[in-house]
Amino acid sequence: MWRDHLTEIIVFAVLFFGVSVLGFVASRWRRPDTMEHLDEWGLGGRNFGSWITWFLVGGDLYTAYTFVAVPALVFGAGAMGFFAVPYTVIIYPLFFLVLVRLWSVSHRHGLVTPADFVRARFGSPTLALLVAITGIVATMPYIALQLVGIEAVLKTMGVTGESTLARHAPIIIAFAILAAYTYQSGLRAPALIAFVKDTLIYIVILVAVFWLPSQLGGWGAIFGAAQAKYDASPAAGDGLLLNANNQLQYITLAFGSALALFLYPHSVTGVLASRNRDVIKRNMSALPAYSLLLGLLAMLGFAAIAAGVKPLPGANPGSVDTNTIVPVLFDKQFPDWFAGVAFAAIGIGALVPAAIMSIAAANLFTRNIYKEYLNREASPAQEAKVSKVASLVVKVGALLCIVLLDPQFSIDLQLIGGVIILQTLPSVALGLFTRWFHRGALITGWVAGMGLGMWMLYQIANPATGRMHFAGSAFPLEKFGFDTKATIYVGFVAVLVNIIFAVLATLVLRAGKVTDGPDATEHDDYFVDEDSPRRGIDSEGEPVAVA
Amino acid sequence: MGEPAPDRRPGDRDHSPWNWLLIVPIVLPLITTFYNASSPDLLGFPRFYWQQLSYILVGVATTTLVYRMTKLTRRRDGEG
Numbered sequence: 041m042w043r044d045h046l047t048e049i050i051v052f053a054v055l056f057f058g059v060s061v062l063g064f065v066a067s068r069w070r071r072p073d074t075m076e077h078l079d080e081w082g083l084g085g086r087n088f089g090s091w092i093t094w095f096l097v098g099g100d101l102y103t104a105y106t107f108v109a110v111p112a113l114v115f116g117a118g119a120m121g122f123f124a125v126p127y128t129v130i131i132y133p134l135f136f137l138v139l140v141r142l143w144s145v146s147h148r149h150g151l152v153t154p155a156d157f158v159r160a161r162f163g164s165p166t167l168a169l170l171v172a173i174t175g176i177v178a179t180m181p182y183i184a185l186q187l188v189g190i191e192a193v194l195k196t197m198g199v200t201g202e203s204t205l206a207r208h209a210p211i212i213i214a215f216a217i218l219a220a221y222t223y224q225s226g227l228r229a230p231a232l233i234a235f236v237k238d239t240l241i242y243i244v245i246l247v248a249v250f251w252l253p254s255q256l257g258g259w260g261a262i263f264g265a266a267q268a269k270y271d272a273s274p275a276a277g278d279g280l281l282l283n284a285n286n287q288l289q290y291i292t293l294a295f296g297s298a299l300a301l302f303l304y305p306h307s308v309t310g311v312l313a314s315r316n317r318d319v320i321k322r323n324m325s326a327l328p329a330y331s332l333l334l335g336l337l338a339m340l341g342f343a344a345i346a347a348g349v350k351p352l353p354g355a356n357p358g359s360v361d362t363n364t365i366v367p368v369l370f371d372k373q374f375p376d377w378f379a380g381v382a383f384a385a386i387g388i389g390a391l392v393p394a395a396i397m398s399i400a401a402a403n404l405f406t407r408n409i410y411k412e413y414l415n416r417e418a419s420p421a422q423e424a425k426v427s428k429v430a431s432l433v434v435k436v437g438a439l440l441c442i443v444l445l446d447p448q449f450s451i452d453l454q455l456i457g458g459v460i461i462l463q464t465l466p467s468v469a470l471g472l473f474t475r476w477f478h479r480g481a482l483i484t485g486w487v488a489g490m491g492l493g494m495w496m497l498y499q500i501a502n503p504a505t506g507r508m509h510f511a512g513s514a515f516p517l518e519k520f521g522f523d524t525k526a527t528i529y530v531g532f533v534a535v536l537v538n539i540i541f542a543v544l545a546t547l548v549l550r551a552g553k554v555t556d557g558p559d560a561t562e563h564d565d566y567f568v569d570e571d572s573p574r575r576g577i578d579s580e581g582e583p584v585a586v587a
Numbered sequence: 588m589g590e591p592a593p594d595r596r597p598g599d600r601d602h603s604p605w606n607w608l609l610i611v612p613i614v615l616p617l618i619t620t621f622y623n624a625s626s627p628d629l630l631g632f633p634r635f636y637w638q639q640l641s642y643i644l645v646g647v648a649t650t651t652l653v654y655r656m657t658k659l660t661r662r663r664d665g666e667g
Contacts, residue, residue, distance in 0.1 A: 119623075125639045126616030129646045133609035136650055259631030280625065281635055287619045295617055318658075325651040328643050335640045339632075 042198035048371070049197050051380025052387060055240070056214070059233050059388050063221030066228040076421040078152060081226035081428060082403045084313045086147070092231055093323050096396075097310040098330045099234030101131075101301065103182075104189030104390035105454075107241070107337060112362040114341030115349075117278045118270050120286055122338055123294045128331035130298040132324040139302055139311045140320050141472045141566040146312050148565045150574050153400070154308050154468045155408040161471050163557025164479040165412055170486055171464045172408035175305040176434075178461040179401045181453030182304070183438035186390035186397075187211055188363060188447050193383045195352055196367035208443045214387075215394075219435045222395045223428050227313055230395040237392050240385035242333065244370075248343075248382075249336045252373055256346045262339075265346035285525045289514045292529035300458045300531060303468055305400035306393065316570040337366075344369045354448075394435070402430035452510045456497060459513070459531040463489040466535075466542045472566065479557045481545035489538025496530040605656040612646035 042049065070087070072080045079086055088096060106124070113121030142157060151157050154175065159168035190211055194200065200207050221229045253259050263280065270278045277283070282290055301307055314320050344365045352368065354361040370382045406427040411418045418426070441450050467482045499519055502511030514527035549556075565575075615621070616639065625633040632640075 119635060122636065122639065126642065129616045129639075129642045130613050132646055132650055133612045136609060136653070137606065253631075260628075261631075263631060263633060280633055282619055282623050287623065290619060291617045321650075321654045325647050325654060328647050331643050331646075332640065335636075335643070339636065 045197040045199075045371075045376070047376035048380035048383060049199065051377055052193075052197065052384045055236075055381070055384035056387055059236055059391070060217045060221065062232055062236065063218070063229040063391075064224060066221070066232040067225035069225075069228055069232055074421075075226065076424050078403065078406065078420055078423040078427055079150075081424045082152060082399055082406075083309065084227035084231055086313060087315050088231065088313045088319070089315055090319050090322050090326075093310070093314045093319050094326050095234040095238050096227075096231045096313065096392075097307075097323060098327055099230065099237050099389070099392035100306055100310045100396045101128075101327075101393075102241075102330045102334060102389075103186060103393040104386050105182075105185040106334065107386055107389060108189050108192050108363045108366055109185075110334065110338045111341035111344065112351075112365045114338045115344050115365045116341075116362055117275075118266065118280050119282050120277060120290060121341060122335075123290050123297070124338055125331065125335045126290075126294040127297045127301075128334055129328070130295065131301050132328055134298055135302055135311070136321060136324045138469055138472055139308075140317050142308065142468075143311060143314070143317060143320055144568045145472070145561055145565045147570065148568050148572060148575055149561065152312070153404045153407050154303065154305060154464065155404055158464075158467045158471060159408065159412070160560040161475065162467065162477075162479040162482065163559065164483075167467060167479050167482055167486075168408050168412065170483065171467055172404045174460055174464050174486075175303075175404050176401045178457035179305055179397050180434065180437055181441065181450050181457050182306075183394050183397045183401075183434065184441040184450040185454050186394040187215070187438065187442045188450060189390045190214060190387050191442070191447070192361065192363040193367050193386050195361070196364055196371050197383060211442065212439065214391075215435055215439050218391050218395060219398075219432050222398060222431055222435075226428075227309065227396065227399055230392045230399075231313075233388065233395075234392045237385065237388045238330075240381060241389055244378075244382040244385045245333050245337050247378070248340060248370070248374075252340065252343045252347075252369075255373055256343060259339075262342050262346040266342040269345050286514070286527060288517075289527040289529055292532035293513065296462060296529045296532040296535070297458060299465060299469070299535070300462045303461045303464050305404055306397040309396055309400040309403065318569075340366055340369060347372060394438075398431045398434045398438075399427070401434045402427040405430045455513050456494075456510070459493040459497060459534055460490060462531040462535040463493065463538050466539055470539075475559050476546065477542055478546040478549040478554070480549050480554060481542045484545040485538040485540075485542030488541040489534045492537050493530055493534030496533065500530070603653075603657045605653045608649055608653055612642065612649045615645060616642045 067075065070085065072085050075081055110121060110124045145151065145157060145160075149160055151160060153172065155168045155172035158171045159165060194210055199210055253262060256262055267280055270280065277286055311320060314323075347369055349365055349368050349372065351360040351362045352364040353359065367383065367386070370379045374382060406423050410426050411423065415422065463486050466477060466485050470477065496515045497513070498509045500510065500512050500515060501508045505511065513530050515530045515533065517524050517526050517528055622635055622638040625635065627634060629637040
């Protein structure tokens with residue numbers, strides 16, 4: 041019953057509404073001359089310094105869903121769930137090498153989205169459209185998952201109901217508020233809220249990591265309890281260490297997820313909002329602080345085992361919602377008021393990425409669909425207007441996903457999302473380094489990788505849950521005819537095939553002397569810093585970002 | 588912010604051999620045979636867990652070093 045959780049609910053509500061006020065105030069923060077420009081609404085003026093970027097990108101990449109799902113995975117499977125740590129170690133050197141180039145070329149040409157870059161680099165509106173649609177489709181379920189994060193917390197506080205509407209009313213209210221202040225303040229809202237969110241998360245996790253072991257007999261005892269659980273379980277894949285069959289999956293999942301992360305439109309939005317190259321590079325040394333946090337948080341999955349946590353029931357009769365592991369652990373072990381703070385941290389933690397993701401998806405729509413196909417003469421003010429409305433549509437879509445469909449469906453879609461966003465790797469990431477690929481070949485590779493990825497995901501069954509298709513991302517290699525029980529991450533195989541097709545098709549198209557698109561960028565564009573002026577691509581009355 | 592070097596081609600700034608060092612924190616966490624063991628443990632954490640957490644420090648050290656070294660090169664270029 042919710043009455044037993046009254047203190048938690050009050051603390052949660054106070055923090056949540058306090059943050060909402062901040063979201064509206066954000067439109068006045070670092071106030072621009074006009075908000076009626078996509079650079080202002082959608083990229084916060086492209087002028088964030090090191091600190092803001094640290095909070096913003098940290099709040100963007102480490103989502104509420106990550107914070108509930110990773111410990112849940114560790115709770116269920118053990119070592120396999122720890123892939124999040126190598127994954128978040130690898131991303132920063134990759135960002136350092138790749139996204140700095142994207143920042144420079146975007147600064148020079150006034151690009152807002154990854155698809156904008158593809159459009160400029162390969163001179164192909166079709167390829168840019170594919171990249172934009174891939175980005176939007178991959179981002180939508182990711183936003184929906186943030187709601188899953190909030191729901192896990194609300195459920196733990198007993199804020200739930202019998203009817204669909206009663207169960208989802210708090211989420212609908214929360215999302216309506218989020219939609220309103222994102223509409224008004226754009227990227228400034230999540231940037232400002234991220235300060236509160238990240239501070240709360242740091243406090244909660246640090247307290248949890250020191251307080252919980254003292255309650256549960258120390259980390260040695262916690263790992264002992266986890267070992268006993270995995271020994272008793274009949275499942276083959278779990279344990280405190282990896283086994284011969286899931287090591288390849290662990291490696292390819294960590295690497296593939298890292299490659300996928302910087303292709304997600306919302307990561308690009310966070311990075312392009314920074315002031316210069318130095319801000320980005322310096323942040324690559326500072327952002328791993330969040331990885332440490334995530335690693336410690338992951339191990340709370342073991343603490344939940346030692347504390348005897350039982351996950352709350354899921355949406356369907358007989359199922360359990362493992363995402364409630366961490367909230368239930370906090371509810372059980374912390375005093376009520378601090379559990380309230382912890383829940384607010386997760387709840388607010390969902391708002392920051394949800395806002396940035398909806399802005400990123402809206403920018404993709406505006407720049408690569410609306411401006412490219414519907415209104416070529418759109419002014420910056422019109423772009424900003426369209427983006428604001430599109431961000432509302434995106435959020436309503438995500439909300440409908442959660443209210444009307446089984447939440448499991450969003451989780452599946454997110455899994456698929458990681459595989460499909462990887463298919464933009466040759467055009468976006470490799471494109472930053474080389475113009476060798478033919479635009480037609482990149483489309484060929486995209487189709488091949490996408491087709492194979494979907495087929496592989498379709499083939500994956502999980503007998504334990506009775507699901508025949510789309511039951512995970514670990515593809516058994518024996519289906520390719522190998523005599524092994526080992527599994528591999530679908531996205532990794534799909535993107536390899538994508539690259540192979542893109543290379544072969546490039547050779548064929550070049551041999552056939554098929555016309556390639558023009559490249560609007562030059563070698564030096566990938567290295568310029570804030571001191572270089574923007575090129576006048578659509579410079580009619582457009583304010584230039586540099587002084 | 589560091590002062591820009593005015594008369595250089597911007598492309599010259601970024602071609603530092605130090606960048607190759609970034610391969611270390613990309614590859615190291617992917618070699619599971621280095622850390623897929625429970626002993627020795629540290630503060631109750633099996634090796635699998637503490638060693639991977641220590642790679643975060645390796646990553647921070649490497650990106651910081653590369654950032655500093657490439658920045659120094661740039662400043663020297665500017666003075667030259």
